[in-house]
Structures are given as structure tokens and as C-alpha cells.
Amino acid sequence: MGQMDHQMEQMAEMLGGGGTYLGHVLPGIGLALIALVWVIQDFRGDGRNEAGALRPIQAGRLIPWFKILIPAAIFWQEIPGRGWYPMDIVMGWQHATIHATLILSGVVDLMHRSGRLSSLATYNAFGGAMLVGGAIFVGHGNHDGMSTVAHLLLATLFLTSGLLTLLEGWSRQALRPLRQAAVMTTGTWLATIGWIIFGSGWDEQSMISTGWVWLSFCWNAMAVGVLFTALAILKSRRAAA
Numbered sequence: 001m002g003q004m005d006h007q008m009e010q011m012a013e014m015l016g017g018g019g020t021y022l023g024h025v026l027p028g029i030g031l032a033l034i035a036l037v038w039v040i041q042d043f044r045g046d047g048r049n050e051a052g053a054l055r056p057i058q059a060g061r062l063i064p065w066f067k068i069l070i071p072a073a074i075f076w077q078e079i080p081g082r083g084w085y086p087m088d089i090v091m092g093w094q095h096a097t098i099h100a101t102l103i104l105s106g107v108v109d110l111m112h113r114s115g116r117l118s119s120l121a122t123y124n125a126f127g128g129a130m131l132v133g134g135a136i137f138v139g140h141g142n143h144d145g146m147s148t149v150a151h152l153l154l155a156t157l158f159l160t161s162g163l164l165t166l167l168e169g170w171s172r173q174a175l176r177p178l179r180q181a182a183v184m185t186t187g188t189w190l191a192t193i194g195w196i197i198f199g200s201g202w203d204e205q206s207m208i209s210t211g212w213v214w215l216s217f218c219w220n221a222m223a224v225g226v227l228f229t230a231l232a233i234l235k236s237r238r239a240a241a
Contacts, residue, residue: 031183057126064113079092123165
């Protein structure tokens with residue numbers, strides 16, 4: 001019995017706790033809210049620039065402080081403490097790094113508003129933050145089964161959001177709705193996998209659970225797609241009125 005307890009302790013030390021329910025849900029809701037504010041501001045026509053000028057990634061004063069204060073509140077909870085398992089320490093610093101990049105993006109937004117940085121810098125900062133998140137979740141590590149699939153899908157969303165943001169800033173193409181939809185899907189999926197991993201009770205190793213992960217991901221993407229399609233219809237009707 002003692003040998004079995006020792007083996008279980010070794011496994012726990014290797015795998016760690018892998019985060020928390022709120023550690024996934026709260027940042028996910030935060031990203032989704034950032035995208036939602038973007039959508040509302042665009043729908044209202046706030047912050048329009050003169051013809052030919054690159055509009056900053058955010059309009060108004062709300063989002064920069066949102067990107068600074070919310071991640072800052074979560075950042076300190078991710079700093080590893082005494083007694084943390086080695087894998088928990090790695091994951092804690094990974095989570096903290098993502099929060100730090102979003103904080104820096106908010107600082108860049110504020111520096112743009114003060115005239116110290118260009119509009120392009122706001123795209124570079126947020127795009128870079130999302131790319132960092134993508135790289136971290138690719139190597140978020142030592143999961144099995146459905147958790148691996150969930151985090152690789154999350155990494156893909158982060159990377160897609162980052163690339164769309166950078167491309168939008170540098171090419172000045174009409175990619176804003178795609179970037180907003182990608183960021184919103186990233187947020188809703190991050191919140192969803194918090195429930196999948198910590199609240200669903202699904203068998204980690206079951207192929208059935210993995211199938212539900214893929215299905216949940218598709219439902220997330222479809223819901224965001226319906227939302228943006230409905231908004232596009234409302235915009236066109238308002239423009240025609």
C-alpha cells in the first residue's frame with residue numbers, strides 16, 4: 001500500500017494540477033468581453049478615423065484599462081508558491097506570462113492615446129500577446145486525451161487571432177470582423193474548456209469525451225458565426241435606411 005501511495009505521489013508531482021476552473025473561465029470571459037466591446041463600438045460607429053488613417057485596435061478608454069486591470073488581478077494568483085508541484089510551477093508561469101502580455105498591450109493602448117506610439121503599435125502589441133498565448137498553449141504540456149485536444153484547439157485560436165491582428169494592422173485590409181470573431185471564439189472556448197476539464201466529469205481518456213470536445217468547439221464557433229452574421233445584417237439594414 002505504501003508503494004502505491006508513493007507511485008501516486010510521484011505521478012502527482014509529474015503532472016501537477018494543471019490550473020483551475022476559474023483560471024480558465026475568468027480569462028476566457030475577459031477576452032470575450034473585449035471582443036464584445038469592440039463589436040458594440042463598431043456597431044455604434046465610435047472612433048472612426050479620417051479617410052486613409054489606420055484606426056487603433058481599440059476605440060475609447062474602456063478597453064486599455066480593462067486589459068490592464070483584469071489580467072493584473074489574475075496575474076498574482078498564477079505566481080507559483082511554496083509546495084507547488086513542478087508542472088504546476090511551469091503552468092503557473094505560463095498563465096502569468098499570457099496575462100503580462102495583455103497588460104503590456106493595454107499600456108501600449110494608453111501610450112497611443114497620449115500620442116507616444118502609432119496606431120500600428122496597438123495591433124502589434126495585441127497581436128503579439130495572442131501569439132504568445134498560442135505558443136504557450138501549444139506547449140502547455142503533459143495533458144492526455146481530451147485535455148490535449150482542447151488546449152491545441154485553444155492554441156490554434158490564439159495563433160489565428162494574433163496573425164489576423166498583425167495582418168490587419170500591416171495590410172490595412174478589412175479584417176476587423178474576422179479578428180473580432182477570432183478573439184471572441186478564443187475567449188468563449190477558453191471558458192468552455194474550464195468547464196470541460198474541471199466541471200464536466202468526462203473521462204479524460206475516453207474517445208467519446210474527445211468527440212464531445214470537438215463538438216463543443218464547433219458549437220462555439222457556430223454561435224460566434226451566427227452572432228456576427230446577425231450583426232452584419234443589422235448593419236446593412238441600418239445603412240440602407
